[in-house]
Amino acid sequence: MERAQAFASEFGAEHAFGSYEELLSCPDLDVVYVASPHSHHAEHSLLCLRKGIPVLCEKPLAVNRRQVEAMIGAAEANNTFLMEGMWTRFNPAFSHALELVQSGAIGEPQLLRADFGFRAPYLPEGRLYNPALAGGALLDIGIYPVFAALSFLGAAKGIVAQAKLTDTGVDATTGIVMTHESGAVSILDCTIVADTDTVCTIHGEKGNITVQSRFHEADSVVVELKGEQARRIELPKTGIGFYHEIRAVEEALQHGWTEHPKVSHAFSRLLIDTLDRIRELAGIRYPDFD
Numbered sequence: 001m002e003r004a005q006a007f008a009s010e011f012g013a014e015h016a017f018g019s020y021e022e023l024l025s026c027p028d029l030d031v032v033y034v035a036s037p038h039s040h041h042a043e044h045s046l047l048c049l050r051k052g053i054p055v056l057c058e059k060p061l062a063v064n065r066r067q068v069e070a071m072i073g074a075a076e077a078n079n080t081f082l083m084e085g086m087w088t089r090f091n092p093a094f095s096h097a098l099e100l101v102q103s104g105a106i107g108e109p110q111l112l113r114a115d116f117g118f119r120a121p122y123l124p125e126g127r128l129y130n131p132a133l134a135g136g137a138l139l140d141i142g143i144y145p146v147f148a149a150l151s152f153l154g155a156a157k158g159i160v161a162q163a164k165l166t167d168t169g170v171d172a173t174t175g176i177v178m179t180h181e182s183g184a185v186s187i188l189d190c191t192i193v194a195d196t197d198t199v200c201t202i203h204g205e206k207g208n209i210t211v212q213s214r215f216h217e218a219d220s221v222v223v224e225l226k227g228e229q230a231r232r233i234e235l236p237k238t239g240i241g242f243y244h245e246i247r248a249v250e251e252a253l254q255h256g257w258t259e260h261p262k263v264s265h266a267f268s269r270l271l272i273d274t275l276d277r278i279r280e281l282a283g284i285r286y287p288d289f290d
Contacts, residue, residue, distance in 0.1 A: 020044065024051055031081070031249060034058060037127045038134035039288070042067035045082070049074035054081035056249050059143050060275060061268045063134045063289045068272045072265045081252055083260050084268045086147055090244035092235035093218040094148075097202070097211050100223065101152055106204030112152055112186040113203075114145035114215065117173075117196030122166075128192055129168045134286050136170030138163070138278060142190030144216045146274055148200045149178055149186035155270055157181050163282035171284045178274075217241045 001018035008016040017023040024032070024047060031054040034044045042062040048055045049071065061084040062068045075082035088094050101109055118141070120128050127133045128140060150156070158179035163171040173191040180186065189196070200215040201208055207225035212218045219237060224230040237244065252260045259265045279285070 020047055024048060024053060029053060031056060031253065033085070035085075038063055038139050039132060039286075042071055045071050046074055049078055049080050049082060052078045052080050054249075054253060056083050056085050056245070058085040059147075060084070060139050061272060063139070063286060065269070065272050065276055067289075068268060072268070075258055075265075079258060081249075081258050082265070083249065083252070083263050084271070085245065086263050087242055087245040088144060088147065088216040089151070089262050090248050091217060091237050091241050092244070093221050093233075093237070094211055094215070096233065096235050097200075097209050097221045098151060100209055100221075101202055101204070105206070105223070106202065106209055106225070107206035109153055109182070109184045109202050109204045111184060111203040112149050112200065113188075114148045114186070114200040115189045115196045116141040116144045116198050116214070116216070117189070117191040117194050118198075119195055120192040124168050129166055129170055131169045131286050132288055134289065135168075136166075136172075136174075136284060137190040137192045138171050138174045138275065138282075138284060141192070142171075142174050142176075142188070142278075143271070143275065145186075145188035145190060145200070146176070146278070147271060148211075148215070149180070149188060150267070150270060150274060152202050153178075153180040153184045153186055154182050155180065156186075156274060159274070159277050159281060161278045161281040163284055165283070169285065171282065174278070174282055174284070176278055176282075 004016040032048045034057040036044050041057050045055045045057045128135045156178035160177045163174040166172045172193045176188040178186045198214040201210040210222045212220045220232055220234045222232050248260055
């Protein structure tokens with residue numbers, strides 16, 4: 001409680017609480033943003049949803065499909081808003097790239113390549129390396145390339161995946177190839193032991209579109225059509241990018257929605273199903289959850 005009071009005093013917050021349960025009793029509470037470790041997303045979201053309190057939950061929505069179903073079920077049972085915090089979907093550059101692809105600007109998409117990698121210090125008890133916290137590259141940052149592939153190309157009908165595991169058992173690096181129902185192919189990788197370009201390029205029959213690095217928070221896209229000079233489209237985000245996601249939540253609450261159409265419950269189910277399958281194929285296990 002002392003830490004909460006000190007934080008409230010430093011940043012001018014009206015309230016301070018000693019537990020999550022106390023926080024949920026706040027009369028001025030509009031929505032809760034769950035940003036605890038992956039292992040606790042379901043537990044903390046369910047605390048809110050069962051009290052009818054709207055939730056924006058950081059990605060991944062949960063560790064597996066069973067947890068996701070419990071969360072969506074609680075949201076539906078209590079007619080309460082729930083959205084997975086895939087902030088990238090609302091950022092201007094990514095949104096514009098998606099609109100261009102959907103409008104046929106590069107013809108039928110054939111191939112998507114996306115990566116995400118950075119070198120993280122090896123801290124076995126930290127959230128990135130601890131299996132009890134559902135750590136590893138895939139759920140923390142690999143979710144972005146998978147999200148991009150599903151957004152641009154639709155559901156996957158075939159998946160090949162391999163991972164290099166750390167001494168703690170989480171994945172240090174994971175590589176994925178997916179064949180999508182549209183016929184397109186995506187080639188994805190993620191790592192927490194090396195810095196990578198972190199770009200997303202969609203190749204189509206007429207050209208390609210690249211969401212610049214780092215693509216999950218990009219401020220521009222490059223469009224290259226056959227026979228034309230490449231053009232860069234500047235689409236700066238507001239602040240560090242969370243603004244656009246927050247406005248989307250505000251829109252949903254104002255309309256009384258229980259989900260947002262851009263990151264729907266159906267999409268979150270598709271995403272976790274894909275991640276579950278990748279983990280199964282790559283041998284990524286969380287003993288506390290699997």
